[in-house]
Amino acid sequence: MAGGVPWRRLCHWGPWLVLSGLVLCGLVTLFATLLWAWPVHRSGGDGGGAIVHLAFLLLWVPTLLTPYLHAVFAGAGFVSVGWRPERSEEARLLPYCEKCQSFKPLRSHHCRQCQRCVLKMDHHCPWINACVGLRNRASFVAFLLLTPTAGLHSLCLLGSTLYQEFLAPVFLVPAAGGSNSTLVVEAAARYPFGVPAFLATLISFVVTLTAIPFMVLLGVNQLNGLLRNRTFIEAKIEAKAAERFRERPPRPTSPLPL
Known part of the structure:
Protein backbone atom coordinates (compact mmCIF):
# COMPACT_ATOMS: atom_id res chain seq x y z
CA MET A 1 0.00 0.00 0.00
CA ALA A 2 1.44 3.38 -1.02
CA GLY A 3 0.05 5.07 2.07
CA GLY A 4 1.61 2.58 4.52
CA VAL A 5 5.07 2.53 6.13
CA PRO A 6 7.26 5.07 4.23
CA TRP A 7 10.15 2.71 3.46
CA ARG A 8 7.74 0.23 1.87
CA ARG A 9 7.07 2.77 -0.86
CA LEU A 10 10.40 1.76 -2.35
CA CYS A 11 9.03 -1.76 -2.91
CA HIS A 12 7.41 -0.81 -6.20
CA TRP A 13 8.42 -0.79 -9.85
CA GLY A 14 8.37 3.03 -10.00
CA PRO A 15 11.10 3.76 -7.43
CA TRP A 16 13.00 0.69 -8.63
CA LEU A 17 13.18 2.05 -12.18
CA VAL A 18 14.10 5.57 -11.08
CA LEU A 19 16.83 4.51 -8.66
CA SER A 20 18.15 1.84 -11.05
CA GLY A 21 18.33 4.39 -13.86
CA LEU A 22 20.15 6.90 -11.66
CA VAL A 23 22.64 4.30 -10.43
CA LEU A 24 23.24 2.82 -13.91
CA CYS A 25 23.71 6.11 -15.72
CA GLY A 26 25.71 7.59 -12.85
CA LEU A 27 28.20 4.73 -12.56
CA VAL A 28 28.63 4.31 -16.33
CA THR A 29 29.18 8.06 -16.74
CA LEU A 30 31.69 8.02 -13.89
CA PHE A 31 33.77 5.19 -15.34
CA ALA A 32 33.49 6.55 -18.88
CA THR A 33 34.79 9.92 -17.71
CA LEU A 34 37.73 8.52 -15.75
CA LEU A 35 38.80 5.92 -18.32
CA TRP A 36 37.87 7.18 -21.78
CA ALA A 37 36.25 10.61 -22.13
CA TRP A 38 38.78 12.57 -20.03
CA PRO A 39 41.08 9.84 -18.64
CA VAL A 40 43.31 10.80 -15.73
CA HIS A 41 46.23 8.96 -17.38
CA ARG A 42 45.96 10.76 -20.74
CA SER A 43 49.40 11.43 -22.15
CA GLY A 44 48.41 14.86 -23.38
CA GLY A 45 48.00 16.11 -19.81
CA ASP A 46 44.22 16.60 -19.87
CA GLY A 47 43.62 14.52 -16.74
CA GLY A 48 42.45 17.63 -14.91
CA GLY A 49 39.26 17.59 -16.95
CA ALA A 50 38.33 14.25 -15.43
CA ILE A 51 38.77 15.66 -11.92
CA VAL A 52 36.46 18.59 -12.69
CA HIS A 53 33.78 16.36 -14.18
CA LEU A 54 34.20 13.90 -11.31
CA ALA A 55 33.52 16.68 -8.81
CA PHE A 56 30.32 17.64 -10.60
CA LEU A 57 29.22 14.00 -10.90
CA LEU A 58 29.70 13.44 -7.18
CA LEU A 59 27.78 16.65 -6.50
CA TRP A 60 24.84 15.40 -8.53
CA VAL A 61 24.43 12.36 -6.26
CA PRO A 62 23.07 14.18 -3.16
CA GLY A 75 4.65 11.68 1.30
CA ALA A 76 1.97 14.21 0.54
CA GLY A 77 0.42 14.23 4.01
CA PHE A 78 -2.85 12.56 4.98
CA VAL A 79 -5.99 13.80 6.67
CA SER A 80 -6.28 12.16 10.09
CA VAL A 81 -8.83 9.36 10.19
CA GLY A 82 -12.01 10.63 11.84
CA TRP A 83 -10.96 14.28 11.59
CA ARG A 84 -13.64 16.94 11.94
CA PRO A 85 -13.36 20.73 12.23
CA GLU A 86 -13.67 22.31 15.65
CA ARG A 87 -16.58 24.52 14.62
CA SER A 88 -19.81 22.86 13.62
CA GLU A 89 -20.61 25.60 11.11
CA GLU A 90 -17.40 24.76 9.25
CA ALA A 91 -18.36 21.10 9.12
CA ARG A 92 -21.47 21.96 7.14
CA LEU A 93 -19.30 23.53 4.43
CA LEU A 94 -16.83 20.66 4.04
CA PRO A 95 -17.33 17.41 2.10
CA TYR A 96 -17.32 14.17 4.05
CA CYS A 97 -15.37 11.04 3.12
CA GLU A 98 -17.27 7.86 3.92
CA LYS A 99 -14.18 5.68 3.43
CA CYS A 100 -11.98 7.62 5.85
CA GLN A 101 -14.89 8.57 8.12
CA SER A 102 -13.61 12.14 8.24
CA PHE A 103 -14.26 15.54 6.78
CA LYS A 104 -12.04 16.68 3.93
CA PRO A 105 -10.22 20.03 4.29
CA LEU A 106 -10.16 22.36 1.32
CA ARG A 107 -8.11 21.08 -1.64
CA SER A 108 -7.87 17.55 -0.23
CA HIS A 109 -9.07 14.47 -2.11
CA HIS A 110 -9.35 10.75 -1.49
CA CYS A 111 -6.71 8.63 -3.24
CA ARG A 112 -7.78 5.14 -4.23
CA GLN A 113 -4.19 3.87 -4.34
CA CYS A 114 -3.21 5.26 -0.94
CA GLN A 115 -6.70 4.60 0.46
CA ARG A 116 -6.51 7.86 2.41
CA CYS A 117 -7.56 11.47 1.99
CA VAL A 118 -4.52 13.47 0.85
CA LEU A 119 -3.84 17.09 1.79
CA LYS A 120 -3.68 19.41 -1.22
CA MET A 121 -3.50 16.41 -3.52
CA ASP A 122 -1.97 17.00 -6.94
CA HIS A 123 -1.86 13.44 -8.28
CA HIS A 124 -0.73 9.94 -7.39
CA CYS A 125 2.70 9.41 -8.94
CA PRO A 126 3.83 5.83 -9.65
CA TRP A 127 7.45 6.99 -9.94
CA ILE A 128 7.56 7.73 -6.20
CA ASN A 129 4.79 5.25 -5.31
CA ALA A 130 3.02 7.99 -3.37
CA CYS A 131 0.83 11.01 -3.84
CA VAL A 132 2.23 14.44 -4.63
CA GLY A 133 0.69 16.96 -2.28
CA LEU A 134 1.20 19.41 0.54
CA ARG A 135 4.34 17.98 2.14
CA ASN A 136 6.35 16.73 -0.82
CA ARG A 137 5.38 18.78 -3.86
CA ALA A 138 8.31 21.19 -3.50
CA SER A 139 10.89 18.39 -3.37
CA PHE A 140 9.13 16.57 -6.21
CA VAL A 141 9.31 19.65 -8.45
CA ALA A 142 12.95 20.24 -7.46
CA PHE A 143 13.82 16.70 -8.55
CA LEU A 144 12.04 17.17 -11.88
CA LEU A 145 13.88 20.43 -12.60
CA LEU A 146 17.34 19.27 -11.49
CA THR A 147 17.34 15.90 -13.24
CA PRO A 148 17.41 17.26 -16.85
CA THR A 149 20.45 19.40 -15.97
CA ALA A 150 22.31 16.41 -14.58
CA GLY A 151 21.12 14.37 -17.56
CA LEU A 152 22.59 16.86 -20.03
CA HIS A 153 25.92 16.68 -18.24
CA SER A 154 25.85 12.89 -18.35
CA LEU A 155 24.74 12.93 -21.98
CA CYS A 156 27.72 15.06 -23.00
CA LEU A 157 30.18 12.75 -21.24
CA LEU A 158 28.64 9.56 -22.62
CA GLY A 159 28.44 11.05 -26.11
CA SER A 160 32.06 12.16 -25.89
CA THR A 161 33.06 8.62 -24.91
CA LEU A 162 31.23 7.06 -27.85
CA TYR A 163 32.69 9.65 -30.22
CA GLN A 164 36.29 9.22 -29.09
CA GLU A 165 36.17 5.43 -29.08
CA PHE A 166 34.53 5.00 -32.50
CA LEU A 167 35.02 8.15 -34.56
CA ALA A 168 38.37 9.39 -33.26
CA PRO A 169 40.23 6.53 -31.55
CA VAL A 170 43.65 7.79 -32.62
CA PHE A 171 44.98 11.19 -31.54
CA LEU A 172 47.89 13.28 -32.72
CA VAL A 173 50.41 14.09 -29.99
CA PRO A 174 53.47 16.34 -30.64
CA ALA A 175 56.66 14.31 -30.65
CA ALA A 176 59.27 15.18 -28.04
CA GLY A 177 62.13 17.35 -29.31
CA GLY A 178 60.63 18.23 -32.67
CA SER A 179 57.68 19.52 -34.62
CA ASN A 180 56.70 16.16 -36.01
CA SER A 181 53.62 14.36 -34.71
CA THR A 182 53.35 10.77 -33.67
CA LEU A 183 50.20 8.70 -33.88
CA VAL A 184 49.39 7.13 -30.53
CA VAL A 185 46.41 5.27 -29.22
CA GLU A 186 45.23 6.95 -26.05
CA ALA A 187 43.08 5.39 -23.34
CA ALA A 188 41.84 2.55 -25.54
CA ALA A 189 45.31 0.99 -25.56
CA ARG A 190 45.43 0.90 -21.77
CA TYR A 191 41.78 0.23 -20.99
CA PRO A 192 40.15 -1.45 -24.01
CA PHE A 193 36.65 -0.25 -24.80
CA GLY A 194 35.13 -3.70 -25.24
CA VAL A 195 31.62 -4.90 -25.99
CA PRO A 196 30.39 -4.71 -22.35
CA ALA A 197 31.63 -1.14 -22.01
CA PHE A 198 30.07 -0.21 -25.36
CA LEU A 199 26.69 -1.72 -24.45
CA ALA A 200 26.65 -0.10 -21.00
CA THR A 201 27.57 3.29 -22.46
CA LEU A 202 25.05 3.02 -25.29
CA ILE A 203 22.22 1.90 -23.00
CA SER A 204 22.97 4.70 -20.54
CA PHE A 205 23.07 7.21 -23.40
CA VAL A 206 19.68 6.07 -24.73
CA VAL A 207 18.09 6.00 -21.26
CA THR A 208 19.35 9.49 -20.48
CA LEU A 209 18.31 10.83 -23.88
CA THR A 210 14.81 9.40 -23.40
CA ALA A 211 14.41 10.56 -19.81
CA ILE A 212 15.38 14.20 -20.36
CA PRO A 213 12.36 15.32 -22.47
CA PHE A 214 10.03 13.29 -20.22
CA MET A 215 11.37 15.01 -17.09
CA VAL A 216 11.27 18.43 -18.76
CA LEU A 217 7.63 17.91 -19.72
CA LEU A 218 6.67 16.87 -16.19
CA GLY A 219 8.71 19.69 -14.65
CA VAL A 220 7.16 22.38 -16.86
CA ASN A 221 3.70 21.02 -16.12
CA GLN A 222 4.32 21.10 -12.37
CA LEU A 223 5.94 24.54 -12.52
CA ASN A 224 2.96 25.87 -14.46
CA GLY A 225 0.66 24.52 -11.76
CA LEU A 226 2.69 26.18 -9.02
CA LEU A 227 2.66 29.54 -10.80
CA ARG A 228 -1.11 29.30 -11.27
CA ASN A 229 -1.63 27.94 -7.75
CA ARG A 230 -3.51 24.96 -9.18
CA THR A 231 -3.10 21.27 -8.56
CA PHE A 232 -3.50 18.74 -11.35
CA ILE A 233 -6.88 17.64 -9.96
CA GLU A 234 -8.11 21.24 -9.70
CA ALA A 235 -7.04 21.92 -13.28
CA LYS A 236 -9.01 18.87 -14.44
CA ILE A 237 -12.08 20.00 -12.49
CA GLU A 238 -11.85 23.49 -13.99
CA ALA A 239 -11.44 22.11 -17.51
CA LYS A 240 -14.40 19.79 -17.06
CA ALA A 241 -16.55 22.61 -15.68
CA ALA A 242 -15.61 24.88 -18.59
CA GLU A 243 -16.50 22.13 -21.07
CA ARG A 244 -19.90 21.62 -19.49
CA PHE A 245 -20.45 25.38 -19.49
CA ARG A 246 -19.79 25.49 -23.24
CA GLU A 247 -22.14 22.57 -23.86
CA ARG A 248 -24.90 23.92 -21.64
CA PRO A 249 -24.61 27.69 -21.31
CA PRO A 250 -26.81 29.22 -18.60
CA ARG A 251 -30.12 30.65 -19.71
CA PRO A 252 -30.29 34.46 -19.73
CA THR A 253 -32.47 35.81 -16.96
CA SER A 254 -34.14 39.19 -16.66
CA PRO A 255 -33.08 41.38 -13.76
CA LEU A 256 -36.68 42.65 -13.51
CA PRO A 257 -39.38 40.61 -11.77
CA LEU A 258 -41.97 39.23 -14.17
Missing part, protein backbone atom coordinates in the same frame (compact mmCIF):
# COMPACT_ATOMS: atom_id res chain seq x y z
CA THR A 63 21.50 16.88 -5.32
CA LEU A 64 19.20 14.36 -7.02
CA LEU A 65 18.74 11.72 -4.32
CA THR A 66 17.85 14.16 -1.52
CA PRO A 67 14.68 15.65 -3.10
CA TYR A 68 13.64 12.33 -4.61
CA LEU A 69 13.91 10.35 -1.38
CA HIS A 70 12.22 13.18 0.52
CA ALA A 71 9.31 13.08 -1.93
CA VAL A 72 9.05 9.31 -1.40
CA PHE A 73 9.42 9.12 2.37
CA ALA A 74 7.72 12.37 3.40
Whole structure:
Protein backbone atom coordinates (compact mmCIF):
# COMPACT_ATOMS: atom_id res chain seq x y z
CA MET A 1 0.00 0.00 0.00
CA ALA A 2 1.44 3.38 -1.02
CA GLY A 3 0.05 5.07 2.07
CA GLY A 4 1.61 2.58 4.52
CA VAL A 5 5.07 2.53 6.13
CA PRO A 6 7.26 5.07 4.23
CA TRP A 7 10.15 2.71 3.46
CA ARG A 8 7.74 0.23 1.87
CA ARG A 9 7.07 2.77 -0.86
CA LEU A 10 10.40 1.76 -2.35
CA CYS A 11 9.03 -1.76 -2.91
CA HIS A 12 7.41 -0.81 -6.20
CA TRP A 13 8.42 -0.79 -9.85
CA GLY A 14 8.37 3.03 -10.00
CA PRO A 15 11.10 3.76 -7.43
CA TRP A 16 13.00 0.69 -8.63
CA LEU A 17 13.18 2.05 -12.18
CA VAL A 18 14.10 5.57 -11.08
CA LEU A 19 16.83 4.51 -8.66
CA SER A 20 18.15 1.84 -11.05
CA GLY A 21 18.33 4.39 -13.86
CA LEU A 22 20.15 6.90 -11.66
CA VAL A 23 22.64 4.30 -10.43
CA LEU A 24 23.24 2.82 -13.91
CA CYS A 25 23.71 6.11 -15.72
CA GLY A 26 25.71 7.59 -12.85
CA LEU A 27 28.20 4.73 -12.56
CA VAL A 28 28.63 4.31 -16.33
CA THR A 29 29.18 8.06 -16.74
CA LEU A 30 31.69 8.02 -13.89
CA PHE A 31 33.77 5.19 -15.34
CA ALA A 32 33.49 6.55 -18.88
CA THR A 33 34.79 9.92 -17.71
CA LEU A 34 37.73 8.52 -15.75
CA LEU A 35 38.80 5.92 -18.32
CA TRP A 36 37.87 7.18 -21.78
CA ALA A 37 36.25 10.61 -22.13
CA TRP A 38 38.78 12.57 -20.03
CA PRO A 39 41.08 9.84 -18.64
CA VAL A 40 43.31 10.80 -15.73
CA HIS A 41 46.23 8.96 -17.38
CA ARG A 42 45.96 10.76 -20.74
CA SER A 43 49.40 11.43 -22.15
CA GLY A 44 48.41 14.86 -23.38
CA GLY A 45 48.00 16.11 -19.81
CA ASP A 46 44.22 16.60 -19.87
CA GLY A 47 43.62 14.52 -16.74
CA GLY A 48 42.45 17.63 -14.91
CA GLY A 49 39.26 17.59 -16.95
CA ALA A 50 38.33 14.25 -15.43
CA ILE A 51 38.77 15.66 -11.92
CA VAL A 52 36.46 18.59 -12.69
CA HIS A 53 33.78 16.36 -14.18
CA LEU A 54 34.20 13.90 -11.31
CA ALA A 55 33.52 16.68 -8.81
CA PHE A 56 30.32 17.64 -10.60
CA LEU A 57 29.22 14.00 -10.90
CA LEU A 58 29.70 13.44 -7.18
CA LEU A 59 27.78 16.65 -6.50
CA TRP A 60 24.84 15.40 -8.53
CA VAL A 61 24.43 12.36 -6.26
CA PRO A 62 23.07 14.18 -3.16
CA THR A 63 21.50 16.88 -5.32
CA LEU A 64 19.20 14.36 -7.02
CA LEU A 65 18.74 11.72 -4.32
CA THR A 66 17.85 14.16 -1.52
CA PRO A 67 14.68 15.65 -3.10
CA TYR A 68 13.64 12.33 -4.61
CA LEU A 69 13.91 10.35 -1.38
CA HIS A 70 12.22 13.18 0.52
CA ALA A 71 9.31 13.08 -1.93
CA VAL A 72 9.05 9.31 -1.40
CA PHE A 73 9.42 9.12 2.37
CA ALA A 74 7.72 12.37 3.40
CA GLY A 75 4.65 11.68 1.30
CA ALA A 76 1.97 14.21 0.54
CA GLY A 77 0.42 14.23 4.01
CA PHE A 78 -2.85 12.56 4.98
CA VAL A 79 -5.99 13.80 6.67
CA SER A 80 -6.28 12.16 10.09
CA VAL A 81 -8.83 9.36 10.19
CA GLY A 82 -12.01 10.63 11.84
CA TRP A 83 -10.96 14.28 11.59
CA ARG A 84 -13.64 16.94 11.94
CA PRO A 85 -13.36 20.73 12.23
CA GLU A 86 -13.67 22.31 15.65
CA ARG A 87 -16.58 24.52 14.62
CA SER A 88 -19.81 22.86 13.62
CA GLU A 89 -20.61 25.60 11.11
CA GLU A 90 -17.40 24.76 9.25
CA ALA A 91 -18.36 21.10 9.12
CA ARG A 92 -21.47 21.96 7.14
CA LEU A 93 -19.30 23.53 4.43
CA LEU A 94 -16.83 20.66 4.04
CA PRO A 95 -17.33 17.41 2.10
CA TYR A 96 -17.32 14.17 4.05
CA CYS A 97 -15.37 11.04 3.12
CA GLU A 98 -17.27 7.86 3.92
CA LYS A 99 -14.18 5.68 3.43
CA CYS A 100 -11.98 7.62 5.85
CA GLN A 101 -14.89 8.57 8.12
CA SER A 102 -13.61 12.14 8.24
CA PHE A 103 -14.26 15.54 6.78
CA LYS A 104 -12.04 16.68 3.93
CA PRO A 105 -10.22 20.03 4.29
CA LEU A 106 -10.16 22.36 1.32
CA ARG A 107 -8.11 21.08 -1.64
CA SER A 108 -7.87 17.55 -0.23
CA HIS A 109 -9.07 14.47 -2.11
CA HIS A 110 -9.35 10.75 -1.49
CA CYS A 111 -6.71 8.63 -3.24
CA ARG A 112 -7.78 5.14 -4.23
CA GLN A 113 -4.19 3.87 -4.34
CA CYS A 114 -3.21 5.26 -0.94
CA GLN A 115 -6.70 4.60 0.46
CA ARG A 116 -6.51 7.86 2.41
CA CYS A 117 -7.56 11.47 1.99
CA VAL A 118 -4.52 13.47 0.85
CA LEU A 119 -3.84 17.09 1.79
CA LYS A 120 -3.68 19.41 -1.22
CA MET A 121 -3.50 16.41 -3.52
CA ASP A 122 -1.97 17.00 -6.94
CA HIS A 123 -1.86 13.44 -8.28
CA HIS A 124 -0.73 9.94 -7.39
CA CYS A 125 2.70 9.41 -8.94
CA PRO A 126 3.83 5.83 -9.65
CA TRP A 127 7.45 6.99 -9.94
CA ILE A 128 7.56 7.73 -6.20
CA ASN A 129 4.79 5.25 -5.31
CA ALA A 130 3.02 7.99 -3.37
CA CYS A 131 0.83 11.01 -3.84
CA VAL A 132 2.23 14.44 -4.63
CA GLY A 133 0.69 16.96 -2.28
CA LEU A 134 1.20 19.41 0.54
CA ARG A 135 4.34 17.98 2.14
CA ASN A 136 6.35 16.73 -0.82
CA ARG A 137 5.38 18.78 -3.86
CA ALA A 138 8.31 21.19 -3.50
CA SER A 139 10.89 18.39 -3.37
CA PHE A 140 9.13 16.57 -6.21
CA VAL A 141 9.31 19.65 -8.45
CA ALA A 142 12.95 20.24 -7.46
CA PHE A 143 13.82 16.70 -8.55
CA LEU A 144 12.04 17.17 -11.88
CA LEU A 145 13.88 20.43 -12.60
CA LEU A 146 17.34 19.27 -11.49
CA THR A 147 17.34 15.90 -13.24
CA PRO A 148 17.41 17.26 -16.85
CA THR A 149 20.45 19.40 -15.97
CA ALA A 150 22.31 16.41 -14.58
CA GLY A 151 21.12 14.37 -17.56
CA LEU A 152 22.59 16.86 -20.03
CA HIS A 153 25.92 16.68 -18.24
CA SER A 154 25.85 12.89 -18.35
CA LEU A 155 24.74 12.93 -21.98
CA CYS A 156 27.72 15.06 -23.00
CA LEU A 157 30.18 12.75 -21.24
CA LEU A 158 28.64 9.56 -22.62
CA GLY A 159 28.44 11.05 -26.11
CA SER A 160 32.06 12.16 -25.89
CA THR A 161 33.06 8.62 -24.91
CA LEU A 162 31.23 7.06 -27.85
CA TYR A 163 32.69 9.65 -30.22
CA GLN A 164 36.29 9.22 -29.09
CA GLU A 165 36.17 5.43 -29.08
CA PHE A 166 34.53 5.00 -32.50
CA LEU A 167 35.02 8.15 -34.56
CA ALA A 168 38.37 9.39 -33.26
CA PRO A 169 40.23 6.53 -31.55
CA VAL A 170 43.65 7.79 -32.62
CA PHE A 171 44.98 11.19 -31.54
CA LEU A 172 47.89 13.28 -32.72
CA VAL A 173 50.41 14.09 -29.99
CA PRO A 174 53.47 16.34 -30.64
CA ALA A 175 56.66 14.31 -30.65
CA ALA A 176 59.27 15.18 -28.04
CA GLY A 177 62.13 17.35 -29.31
CA GLY A 178 60.63 18.23 -32.67
CA SER A 179 57.68 19.52 -34.62
CA ASN A 180 56.70 16.16 -36.01
CA SER A 181 53.62 14.36 -34.71
CA THR A 182 53.35 10.77 -33.67
CA LEU A 183 50.20 8.70 -33.88
CA VAL A 184 49.39 7.13 -30.53
CA VAL A 185 46.41 5.27 -29.22
CA GLU A 186 45.23 6.95 -26.05
CA ALA A 187 43.08 5.39 -23.34
CA ALA A 188 41.84 2.55 -25.54
CA ALA A 189 45.31 0.99 -25.56
CA ARG A 190 45.43 0.90 -21.77
CA TYR A 191 41.78 0.23 -20.99
CA PRO A 192 40.15 -1.45 -24.01
CA PHE A 193 36.65 -0.25 -24.80
CA GLY A 194 35.13 -3.70 -25.24
CA VAL A 195 31.62 -4.90 -25.99
CA PRO A 196 30.39 -4.71 -22.35
CA ALA A 197 31.63 -1.14 -22.01
CA PHE A 198 30.07 -0.21 -25.36
CA LEU A 199 26.69 -1.72 -24.45
CA ALA A 200 26.65 -0.10 -21.00
CA THR A 201 27.57 3.29 -22.46
CA LEU A 202 25.05 3.02 -25.29
CA ILE A 203 22.22 1.90 -23.00
CA SER A 204 22.97 4.70 -20.54
CA PHE A 205 23.07 7.21 -23.40
CA VAL A 206 19.68 6.07 -24.73
CA VAL A 207 18.09 6.00 -21.26
CA THR A 208 19.35 9.49 -20.48
CA LEU A 209 18.31 10.83 -23.88
CA THR A 210 14.81 9.40 -23.40
CA ALA A 211 14.41 10.56 -19.81
CA ILE A 212 15.38 14.20 -20.36
CA PRO A 213 12.36 15.32 -22.47
CA PHE A 214 10.03 13.29 -20.22
CA MET A 215 11.37 15.01 -17.09
CA VAL A 216 11.27 18.43 -18.76
CA LEU A 217 7.63 17.91 -19.72
CA LEU A 218 6.67 16.87 -16.19
CA GLY A 219 8.71 19.69 -14.65
CA VAL A 220 7.16 22.38 -16.86
CA ASN A 221 3.70 21.02 -16.12
CA GLN A 222 4.32 21.10 -12.37
CA LEU A 223 5.94 24.54 -12.52
CA ASN A 224 2.96 25.87 -14.46
CA GLY A 225 0.66 24.52 -11.76
CA LEU A 226 2.69 26.18 -9.02
CA LEU A 227 2.66 29.54 -10.80
CA ARG A 228 -1.11 29.30 -11.27
CA ASN A 229 -1.63 27.94 -7.75
CA ARG A 230 -3.51 24.96 -9.18
CA THR A 231 -3.10 21.27 -8.56
CA PHE A 232 -3.50 18.74 -11.35
CA ILE A 233 -6.88 17.64 -9.96
CA GLU A 234 -8.11 21.24 -9.70
CA ALA A 235 -7.04 21.92 -13.28
CA LYS A 236 -9.01 18.87 -14.44
CA ILE A 237 -12.08 20.00 -12.49
CA GLU A 238 -11.85 23.49 -13.99
CA ALA A 239 -11.44 22.11 -17.51
CA LYS A 240 -14.40 19.79 -17.06
CA ALA A 241 -16.55 22.61 -15.68
CA ALA A 242 -15.61 24.88 -18.59
CA GLU A 243 -16.50 22.13 -21.07
CA ARG A 244 -19.90 21.62 -19.49
CA PHE A 245 -20.45 25.38 -19.49
CA ARG A 246 -19.79 25.49 -23.24
CA GLU A 247 -22.14 22.57 -23.86
CA ARG A 248 -24.90 23.92 -21.64
CA PRO A 249 -24.61 27.69 -21.31
CA PRO A 250 -26.81 29.22 -18.60
CA ARG A 251 -30.12 30.65 -19.71
CA PRO A 252 -30.29 34.46 -19.73
CA THR A 253 -32.47 35.81 -16.96
CA SER A 254 -34.14 39.19 -16.66
CA PRO A 255 -33.08 41.38 -13.76
CA LEU A 256 -36.68 42.65 -13.51
CA PRO A 257 -39.38 40.61 -11.77
CA LEU A 258 -41.97 39.23 -14.17
